[in-house]
Amino acid sequence: MPIHNHIVRDAHGRPDAAGLIARGVLLSVEIGVHPSLAKKATPGPPVFGKALVDTGATSTAIDRNVPQRLGLSPAGARDILTPNGRATAQLYAVELRFPGIDLPSVPSTQVAGVTLAELGLVALIGRDVLSRFVVTYNGPLGLVTLAH
Amino acid sequence: MVRRAPKEGAAGTGKQQTDDFPLAVDLEYFQAQLARWLEVHRGKYALVRDAKLVGVYDNPDNAYAAGVDAFGNVPFLIRQVTDEVEPATFPALTAGVMHADP
Numbered sequence: 001m002p003i004h005n006h007i008v009r010d011a012h013g014r015p016d017a018a019g020l021i022a023r024g025v026l027l028s029v030e031i032g033v034h035p036s037l038a039k040k041a042t043p044g045p046p047v048f049g050k051a052l053v054d055t056g057a058t059s060t061a062i063d064r065n066v067p068q069r070l071g072l073s074p075a076g077a078r079d080i081l082t083p084n085g086r087a088t089a090q091l092y093a094v095e096l097r098f099p100g101i102d103l104p105s106v107p108s109t110q111v112a113g114v115t116l117a118e119l120g121l122v123a124l125i126g127r128d129v130l131s132r133f134v135v136t137y138n139g140p141l142g143l144v145t146l147a148h
Numbered sequence: 149m150v151r152r153a154p155k156e157g158a159a160g161t162g163k164q165q166t167d168d169f170p171l172a173v174d175l176e177y178f179q180a181q182l183a184r185w186l187e188v189h190r191g192k193y194a195l196v197r198d199a200k201l202v203g204v205y206d207n208p209d210n211a212y213a214a215g216v217d218a219f220g221n222v223p224f225l226i227r228q229v230t231d232e233v234e235p236a237t238f239p240a241l242t243a244g245v246m247h248a249d250p
Binding site: 034036037040041054056057058059061071072073074075076077078079080081086088089090091093107109110112114119124126 | 169170171175208209211212213215216217220221222223224225226227233234235236237238239240
């Protein structure tokens with residue numbers, strides 16, 4: 001079973017519970033085109049960046065610039081709640097990969113395009129993707145474990 | 149890419165087809181057909197392209213594979229045939245930390 005232990009440490013290498021509170025779970029991700037499309041077309045180069053694991057989000061989202069950089073067309077639309085009420089986000093099919101981490105890639109055809117870049121993020125990993133993992137949050141140790 | 153939904157309307161209605169939002173026509177078509185499709189395709193995933201129903205599938209992955217096979221990397225709409233659509237929630241976005249609009 002692939003397992004990733006995400007440990008937040010302080011400057012002295014000690015478990016940092018406050019650091020986990022402050023920064024959350026940030027994973028390095030590589031976002032590429034969905035495998036179904038990769039069989040049919042030459043994919044653009046993947047987009048690398050940080051993804052925030054967000055158990056409060058129903059769905060996974062990517063920054064709106066990612067589909068543009070991958071040359072992806074939308075493959076759906078879904079209502080989302082925003083500070084100003086309902087809006088409709090376009091959905092994209094991508095594959096999330098986790099370089100350097102022993103977790104499998106996750107293809108999804110239902111990823112919403114929103115604006116995340118100002119947070120320094122390329123993706124929010126929501127509960128739809130997390131539903132494929134066992135997630136354990138150990139606050140006192142500054143440790144989050146993802147297992148597949 | 150996000151478009152504001154009309155206050156009184158359901159998703160996919162009242163939107164204009166633009167380069168930024170190329171699915172407006174297909175969304176309108178989906179909404180117009182939804183009541184009829186619910187009788188025969190409830191719970192399935194519809195694949196719509198150019199205001200035509202291409203097919204219905206058990207899951208969105210199969211619908212996407214069929215769409216790519218048929219049309220390649222162009223805009224098409226995959227949407228579940230259901231009348232119980234809850235909006236996706238992103239608390240960080242709802243709290244205004246993220247921006248919904250370009």
